[in-house]
Amino acid sequence: MRTQRVYAAPAATDGARYLVDRLWPRGLKKEAVSLAGWLKDVAPSAALRQWFRHQPAKWAEFQRRYIAELDARPAAWEPLLEAARRGPVTLVFGARDQAHNNAVALKAYLEKKLTGFRGAGPGRPGWRSRPSGRRR
Numbered sequence: 001m002r003t004q005r006v007y008a009a010p011a012a013t014d015g016a017r018y019l020v021d022r023l024w025p026r027g028l029k030k031e032a033v034s035l036a037g038w039l040k041d042v043a044p045s046a047a048l049r050q051w052f053r054h055q056p057a058k059w060a061e062f063q064r065r066y067i068a069e070l071d072a073r074p075a076a077w078e079p080l081l082e083a084a085r086r087g088p089v090t091l092v093f094g095a096r097d098q099a100h101n102n103a104v105a106l107k108a109y110l111e112k113k114l115t116g117f118r119g120a121g122p123g124r125p126g127w128r129s130r131p132s133g134r135r136r
Contacts, residue, residue: 001084001088001089001090001091001107001110001111001114002014002088002089002090002091002107003090003091003092003093003098003101003103003104003107004017004090004091004092004093005092005093005094005095005098006019006021006025006028006033006092006093006094007025007028007094010034013088014088014090015087015088015089015090016036016037016083016086016087016088016089016090017034017035017036017089017090017092018035018036018037018038018039018080018083018089018090018091018092019033019035019037019038019039019092019093019094020039020042020043020091020092020093020102020103020106021040021043021093021094021095021102021103022040022043022044022046022049023094024038025094026094033092035092036083037079039076039077039079039080041073041075041076042070042073042076042077042080042106043102044062044065044066044069044102045069048062048065048066048069049102054095054096054097054100054101055100056097056099056100059100062100062105063105063108066102066105066106066109067105067109070106070109077106077109077110077113080106080110081110081113081114084110084114085114091103091106091107
């Protein structure tokens with residue numbers, strides 16, 4: 001999973017590209033942007049977006065509040081997990097700041113969810129083999 005500004009040209013390695021902003025990026029026509037979808041509901045609430053205003057000093061608190069919003073709306077981000085299980089996914093955003101934006105926070109959130117969904121198996125935490133000959 002990766003992030004990319006909507007104004008950057010798509011790359012062959014992008015896979016499925018999803019716009020994860022609530023507002024459509026300025027100066028772009030919808031027909032000119034290559035996207036698998038526009039997931040407005042996965043974006044931060046208008047109140048959180050307006051409070052944050054892409055100020056790096058508020059980044060840690062923004063992430064905490066945004067994660068709380070995401071936890072309350074799993075239906076908004078579950079399609080992204082499903083897409084990531086099928087192949088590469090790029091979270092597309094319009095912000096100028098490429099290090100402090102909702103796509104970066106969302107990517108970290110989804111990557112934690114993906115590792116949790118991989119299940120138990122040899123070499124993974126929590127996995128243990130059943131002794132042979134024993135039935136459950």
